[in-house]
Amino acid sequence: MPAKSAKRAAHRLPAHIAIVMDGNGRWAQQRHLPRLAGHRRGVDALKSVIQACIVKDIPVLTVFAFSSENWSRPKTEIKGLMNLIRVALRKEFDALHKQGIRLRFLGSRQGLEPGVCAVLDQAECATESNPGLVLNVCFNYGGRWDIVDAASRLAATGQAITESSMQAALSLAPCPDPDLLIRTGDEHRLSNFLLWQCAYSELYFSPLLWPDFDAAALDAALADYAARERRFGRTSAAAVAGPV
Numbered sequence: 001m002p003a004k005s006a007k008r009a010a011h012r013l014p015a016h017i018a019i020v021m022d023g024n025g026r027w028a029q030q031r032h033l034p035r036l037a038g039h040r041r042g043v044d045a046l047k048s049v050i051q052a053c054i055v056k057d058i059p060v061l062t063v064f065a066f067s068s069e070n071w072s073r074p075k076t077e078i079k080g081l082m083n084l085i086r087v088a089l090r091k092e093f094d095a096l097h098k099q100g101i102r103l104r105f106l107g108s109r110q111g112l113e114p115g116v117c118a119v120l121d122q123a124e125c126a127t128e129s130n131p132g133l134v135l136n137v138c139f140n141y142g143g144r145w146d147i148v149d150a151a152s153r154l155a156a157t158g159q160a161i162t163e164s165s166m167q168a169a170l171s172l173a174p175c176p177d178p179d180l181l182i183r184t185g186d187e188h189r190l191s192n193f194l195l196w197q198c199a200y201s202e203l204y205f206s207p208l209l210w211p212d213f214d215a216a217a218l219d220a221a222l223a224d225y226a227a228r229e230r231r232f233g234r235t236s237a238a239a240v241a242g243p244v
């Protein structure tokens with residue numbers, strides 16, 4: 001086992017963390033600020049979680065930034081979010097690239113303005129060979145879209161639809177499924193995030209609003225994860241080891 005994965009296993013750390021970054025709007029409303037101010041602070045929270053993942057040698061982080069259903073929000077908020085991803089990426093790109101982060105944007109490009117698509121494509125292309133943290137940003141993403149898109153591409157090429165061909169055709173591939181799924185904002189639902197890939201992820205719900213989530217909050221989620229027994233349908237390891 002390579003040294004980094006051995007260290008991760010010894011500390012019972014996940015190899016892949018997925019996060020539904022929820023609560024930006026409420027964070028702003030509580031402060032009588034426009035919702036967009038919450039989304040901006042959400043970018044700062046993401047920056048600190050990225051750094052914490054790098055320090056802990058976590059290889060993959062996947063975040064939900066804009067869902068297929070978020071198009072139902074007021075036009076001004078959508079415009080603000082589209083602008084924010086462009087501005088944040090332009091501002092942070094050099095630092096992310098220097099740290100060897102590989103950026104990927106998962107989701108449909110349909111409906112996105114060409115200017116937004118270009119920024120996402122350029123960032124993906126420029127960081128494609130980076131050896132560090134894989135940061136998957138789910139943007140205009142829906143789990144149902146992902147499944148339909150994968151199945152349609154398999155059908156179009158005449159490939160059999162099996163669990164492994166689907167796994168390989170889904171947008172997250174070749175990353176492994178998330179070990180730990182965190183959702184902030186005190187909501188206990190998936191909201192159409194990684195429906196296939198989270199079949200056996202450990203779920204952790206935080207009452208914190210996303211802009212308030214930081215390295216210490218991540219540590220709490222990781223401690224909770226480390227204490228869990230993942231059985232994948234098997235009987236408990238303790239029960240197997242004990243008297244029958």
Ligand code: IPE
Pocket residue numbers: 021022023024025026027065066067070081185
């Ligand atoms: C999550 O925060 C970010 C996006 C969905 C873009 P919200 O904007 O959903 O924040 P709340 O849930 O309204 O507080």
Ligand code: IPE
Pocket residue numbers: 020021022023064065066067070187189191
């Ligand atoms: C999920 O949050 C989507 C993102 C965090 C990008 P929402 O705020 O859109 O989810 P619901 O509407 O509360 O289920």
Ligand code: MG
Pocket residue numbers: 022023024185
């Ligand atoms: Mg929300």
